[in-house]
Amino acid sequence: MGDILIPSLMVGDCSHSLCVRASRLWEFLDPQDDSRLLHTDLVLLDEEGNSIHAQIYPPLCQQFSALLDEGAVYNLKYFLVRKANRFYKPVENCNMISFTKWTTVEVVLQIPPAFPVCTYNLTPIEQLQARVDYKEYFTDVVGVVSVISHVSSLRTRGRQAEVMKRTVTISNARDTGPTVDVVLWGERATTFPAEQIHRDSRSSPQIIVFVGTLVRSYADNVSLSGGSSCKWYINAPLPEVNALRASAETNHNPVIWDQGKAAAESTVIAVPEYKKLKDIKYLHPFENKKKEWLVVIKILKIDRSWWYNACKKCLRTTKPHGDTYKCTNNSCDSIGSPTPRYKISLTAEDDTDTAEFIFFGRMAQRLIKKNVDTLISTNPPGFIPREITDLLEKSFEWNVSFTESTIIYGSVSFQVNAINAEMDGGNMLPTTPSSQPSSTILSQVGHGSGVAQNRGAAFIREPSLTPESHKVSSSAKCNIQTTPHQGDNLLQGTEIITSPPNVQAPSGAAYSVLDGSTNKAHKSVVGKRSRTSPSKKVAKKLFRDEDTGDDDVAGSADVDAE
Template sequence: MGDILIPSLMVGDCSRTLCLRVSRLWEFLDPQDDSRLLHTDLVLLDEEGNSIHAQIYPPLCQQFSALLDEGRIYNLKYFLVRKANRFYKPVENCNMISFTKWTTVEVILQIPPAFLVCTYNLTPIDQLQPRVDYKEYFTDVLGVVSVISQVSSVRTRGRQAEVMKRTVTISNARDTGPTVDVVLWGERATTFPAEQVHRDSGSSPQIIIFVGTLVRSYADNVSLSGGSSCKWYINEPVPEVNALRASAETNHHPVIWDQGKAAAESTVIAVPEHKKLKDIKYLHPFENKKKEWLVIVKVLKIDSSWWYNACKKCLRTTKPHGDTYKCTNISCDNIGSPTPRGTRYPSPLKTILTPPSLSSLDEWRSASLKKMWTPSSRLIHPVSFQEKLQIYWKSLSSGMLASLKAQLFIAVFPSK
């Protein structure tokens, strides 16, 4: 067994031995490139059930992937303890573990009987709404499986390639109680044992714990998104599952196969259609609500420069003054090195244009442009981009009035 337990860990190098079970293990890939591994994540448990998050970064991922298996117990030594990540923590612990090239992993063949298999912090289904887009922790839920969809292939806005998707609906076992859809993505969608759950539901309710999910909302409907961090425990012998099973058995119904759910949802998240400005300029706003198009434009001319040398005190323009710069503001008159302000864009800039309500043409002319992609150069200071393109969009405002819910995706390529 180990020398210490998880609560005894302190920030810094640790040469003591920890005896831990790998409760969860997953790989976090680049959302834009599935072939690029960003880091490997683990949830580790000690013999008393204490938990901690651990991460392995390249190039060490390949080294330890051959040594670690989910569910097995290891002696861990020579690792780094640091403060936990600010966002997307899988367990409640202010610290986390980082593997180093000196970290040693020794497998324990004789598993102590008291070692827990899983850890979770359940949120009731009827309390998910306040956690929509909550980033600090992943969300864990418990429910009875009521509906399962087939695996479908969809293409989302964030990816150019298609991704697999499956929806599992769970409830709190009461007919009048709330339900929630758990949307599984990629490998999680294909490995979910849907056939077995459907078959076993004929004789008993299937109680499932989903861990590592994110709460999302679309069209006022709350759902859970299960990516690589998501894992499930079906009919796990824990008190919460036993209690829910007791209430579900009195009104049990087999799981329903929903053939149309995935197909219907895929149309909602489909990639916007490519259009030209002339195609959308005079579209009827009332007949094209909630529609989206992808438009590529090129900025041919900008009236003012993208950046300027600013005074460090008052941020007004400076002018050369010998081998340094002098502020043009008479009340400031500061002399010294300036601070470049503005944004330089050596690369294409993708933006999203969200039109305002139909009642205000002035609001449309100064429509908000939100940056969706970070240029390769450093962002020194945010620029009022709508002012830069106001003249360009003014020509469109007379015919292209869209509803509040419509969105126009635009890729802007600055002229050389």
């Protein structure tokens, strides 16, 4: 086995051998361009159930994709250990692993019977409301499946192509407990084994643990959003599943196909049309609240304030509160350290009019191509970073819609939903999005009913392995031992376990035992930087001095999920 365990890892380079299972593996694609891979993510477990998040960035993604299989066990060497991402952390670990071109991956054949397979941290369905738009960790839930929709297609805000969607409704007890919709997107929607679950539900309740989801609220209805980081464990032999099965079997009904929901979800939002600013600026915002348009504009002015201290829970503005900060959102009132977040307000024009545009969070990072922490740390207070001032006089094609502040305050402004292209002399140049933090699950405390979260690490006993050939990359940049392995018998995210979990598995079958452990800067006022226009010889005012509205209003519509 390995030389060290995950808790022994320290920030820096590591040459020790770390034996881990690739419990989860997924690719994080550009939300606006599904052909563009931003990074590959893994949740790694050691033999004691400790977990850590790992990421692989291009161009190494392709080289390692041939070497790594979800569920298999490997010895890793020559990797970097760094501080964990600020948001979307897959496990509760202050560190994470980054693969390098020197990283070696060796397949482990003799796997100890009790080597953990999965990790999860369950939040009861009735407590999901408190986690709406919570971004530090992903959310895991368990529930009995009651309704499944067929796959439908729709066009979401900021996307120019259709996306697949499927809704799975779960409850914490059939017909008696609260329910929640788990909305699966893209490949997760199409690979979900809906037909088999529907068929098996005729004889027994179908209980699923969903991990790696985000809690969202639409029209005051809480739901879970499952993108690329979402995995599921169906009828897994886990204590929480067993307990839920016992309560569900007394009043069991087969899973229902929801035809009406699928039909409603198939409604595709109209494709945005190209418009001139004069054609949209004076429209009634109440009657056009959900409409999107494509505009081609040139940036004229930029506000002096380009970031704010955001609430980690709801992303609204925070204000000093003693020696810490308090959220200004009355429905949140969170107290704690804030997180810096982009809010860039600017004036742009076309050949018909000018208008105000606002960028928040990730969309601003796509525009600037650097994260907000980097710019704050490398620029003194009182100046707008060069990366932002360089936007002046540049032309772009944007997908825009009215901000919420337009309705509330009456001052017309547009939120940018997508950056389609940068213009160069009238020609389109593809935009280059910056990478984003990724995600998987939670890991905190709890075991049994009445506890906010249940954490577990599942172990299996594996039958003797029959080696089979394993595809190996010949790239000199990634070294791997050319030994075969078998991982098909592992409990994985899409496997359905048909044997009842309370019946002892026969020799050679997989079963699991749960690890029973429980429990578990002040906003800068940016000044003016003098700068000559890159394309004009006549000096002009580049930055607006006045403050604009509430930082929160348009930000509430900015969605950072995939």
